[in-house]
Amino acid sequence: MTDAVAPAIPIRAVPVSPGRTPWKQEAIGFAIALLVLALLPLVIGDTYSRHVLIMVFIYAVVASNWDLSLGYGGVFNFGHLALFGIGVYAYSLLTKLVGLDPWLALFAGGVIATVAAVLVTIPILRLKGIYIILVTFGFAQLVMQxxxxxxxxxxxxQGLVRVPGLYWFDHNMIRDGKFAYxxxxxxxxxxxxxxxxxxxxxxxxxxxVALRDNEEYAISRGMSLVRQRMITLAASAFFTGMAGAFYAAYQRNASVDVFGMSLATIILSMVxxxxxxxxxxxxxxxFVLTVFGEAMADFGAWRPMITALLIIVVMLVYPSGLVGMIRAGWGAIAVRMKRTA
Structure with missing residues (x-):
């Protein structure tokens, strides 16, 4: 009598976590979004609209990197905008006073911001809650002073003016309608x-994420709070510093306004x-806040109040923000499609 052979059961090599979009789907969506953005200058004719989009990209880099430390890491790092300001002044001083090549200064802005993030991490390694906020806020004020x-x-x-901009061989990036930037x-x-x-x-x-969700359990399993916190803040600093350096190259000036609460409030609202x-x-x-704010430019003092009301309404209806709204809308569409199929 022969033994029955059990049917083979397919095993997924890399399991997908519940609620996480598979790599392939995310890559396809990312490529489509990139293609749309890359074609925008060909559709938008005026220079000012391109300027608004450039500012959107800068804000998006700073906000998304803040989300790494604040959202994923759970570290209330209110010195994040100081890293952006460090990038601004690092680029400006290196190009204007030292004479360093602008492209090297752009990279150096990210490196210097990362070093600054590591230094500010040292006094908050063992702190929690409000104490991290106070130390990082004090760090931002110290840099500004x-x-x-x-x-x-x-x-x-008074700041610095006539900061050298970026270049691309013999191409005139100042008079190309902001295409290159x-x-x-x-x-x-x-x-x-x-x-x-x-x-x-x-x-x-x-x-x-494990340290954010259950710090005591994660530490008991051998994770290093010091190491993880330093990696998180350093990882969120590099592109923030580069964004600051690019901002200085694009605006061709550096001002202490980059350390102000106004910009910090805008970026935090985006997160x-x-x-x-x-x-x-x-x-x-x-994209939403920057374009919405520009569309309401004629409203004067009412503009920030309307923007704040928009944020409050969205957060009350969808505590998970715009992503939660998009997911809910996509889920509703998927249910309808199943019903009609």
Whole structure:
């Protein structure tokens, strides 16, 4: 009598976590979005609209990287905008005073911001809650005061003007209708987003989330709070610093306004409105808030109040932000399609 052979059971090599979009689907969606954005300058004719999109890309890089430390890491790092400002002044001083090549200074802005993030991590390694907020906020104020006090080098409250811009061989990037700067900003956003998504899907990213959700249990399983927190803040700093450097190259000036609460409030609103711990949510919210704000330019003092009302309504209806709204809408469409099939 022969033994019955059990049927083979297919085994998935890499299981997909519940609620996580498979790599292939995410890559397809990412490629489609990139193609649409790359074609926008061919559709949008005026220079000002391209300028708005460039600013959207800059804000999106800063906001999505803040989402890494704030949303995924659960670290209330209110010194994140100081890293952006460090990138601004690092690029400006290196190109204007030292004479460093602008492209090298662009990269150096990210490196210097990363070093600054590591330094600010040291005093908050063992802190929690409000104490992290106070230390990181104090760090941002310290950087701003250093910039103001060293006016002979940094220009103080007057800032720096005529900062050297980027170049592309003999191409005149100032008089090309902002085409070149548009694609450089888009490339920066693409590189930053790919890095962030790879990071959060990696073992390092899983460790960061584990510490956020249950710190005591994660530590008991052998995870290092010090190591993970330092990696998280350093990873969120590099492209933030590069975004600051690009901002200085694009605007061709550096001002202490980049350390102000106004910009910090805007970027934080993008993180929260888009939906924390999503990366894409902060990017989507950057488009929505920036374009919405420009569309209401004629409303004067009413503009920030209307924007704040929009954020409140969205957060009340969809606590998970714009990403939650999109998911709910897509789920409703999928249900209807199943019913009609």
């Amino acid at each position: 250093i910039v103001i006090s060293q006016s002979a080098i940094t220009g103080g409250t 548009f694609y450089i900003a888009l490339g920066l956003l693409v590189a930053s987003t790919i890095f962030l998504r790879v990071f959060v899907r990696s073992r390092l990213g899983a460790g960061v 929260l409105l888009g939906g924390a711990s999503t990366i894409y949510g902060a990017i989507i919210a950057s």
